[in-house]
Amino acid sequence: MRPTLKDVCREALVSEATVSRVVNNSPLVHERTRERVQEVIRRLGYTPNAAARNLSRSKTDVIGVVFHQVTSGFFAQVLDGVDREAVAHGYHLLCALTRDDMEAGKTCLGMFDEMRVDGMLILDPALGPELLEQFKTYRRPIVLIQQHADDATINSVGVENEQGAYEAMKHLLGLGYKDFLVVRGPAGAQDSQLRVKGCNRALREAGAGAKCRFVEGNYSPADALAAFQQDRAQHGLPRAIFALNDAMALSILKELQATGVRVPEQTAIMGFDGIECADYVGLSTVETPMCLMGEEAVRLFVRHVGDPKLPAEHVTLKTCLAVRKTCGG
Incomplete structure (x- = not known):
C-alpha cells in the first residue's frame, strides 16, 4: 500500500x-x-x-498582530481600528507581544506558524531590522503600522510624523517661546526620528534665537518623567515642552501641576498622538487618525491576501494640530 x-x-x-x-x-x-x-x-x-x-498554505481567516506594548492609549486605539475592520472582513485576531526581543519574536512566529495565520500586522515603531527579517521568513502578507520599512516589498501604514511635529513646533515658536525641551521616543523608533526631524526643521527656520534640548523618554511615562526631572535639575524649567507622544506629555504635565508650575503661563506643553485622555485634561497635541490607521492596515492586508502578486502599498495619513489650554494661543 x-x-x-x-x-x-x-x-x-x-x-x-x-x-x-x-x-x-x-x-x-x-x-x-x-x-x-x-x-x-x-x-x-x-x-x-x-x-x-x-x-501549509491554506487560508485560516486569522491575522497575527504583533505589538510592542499595550500600556499606551495609542496602541489601544489602533488595535480598536484593527479589530473593527477585521471583524467586518470575517477575520479573527491572534495577538502577541515582542518588546523588540529576538527570542520573543521567534516564540511569536512559532505560535503564528502553528496556528497558520494568513499574515501579520506589526505595530512596533521600534522594530529592529533583525526581527523584521525574522518575520519575513513567514512568507505571508505583512503590514507595518506606524513605520515604513526600507524594504519596499513590505506594506505599511503611517502618518505624517515629520510634518505633524514641524507644525507643532512652528505653533510654539509662533507664540514667542524660545527655550524648548523635546522629549523623544526610543532611539530606534522611526516615528520618533521623523518627529525630531520635523522639530529641527522648524527650529532651523526660526534662526539662532531659539534653543532646544533633546532628552530620551522612550515613549514611557516613567522614563519621560525621569528625563524631565533630571533636565529641570540641571537647567531649570524650559519655556515649552514638546513630548513626542501623549503618554509622556501627560506624565510631565502631572509633575508640573504637582510642583506648582502654572501651565501654560510658566511652561507650555505639547504632546503627539491625540489619545482620548489628552482632550480631557486640555493637552495640546498633534492628533493622528489612530483608529483609521488600524482599519487601513487591515484593508491593505485583505487586498494582499486576495492577490499576493500585488505590489506593496505604502499609505501615509494626515495629522492635525489640536491647540488646547496647555500651550496657549
Missing part, C-alpha cells in the same frame, strides 16, 4: 502541517525536525501529493 501523509506524521511524531512545511522547504521548521521528517519520507517512500503541498 502506498504510504500516506498520516503515515509520515505517525512515524516522525509531527503534525500534517509540519510535514507540509518540510515538503515546501519552509524555513520555519527546526533543522533536527526537518532531518527526521525527511528521513521518514525516504524510508517510507512517501510521495507528497498536491494536498500535502498546499496544506
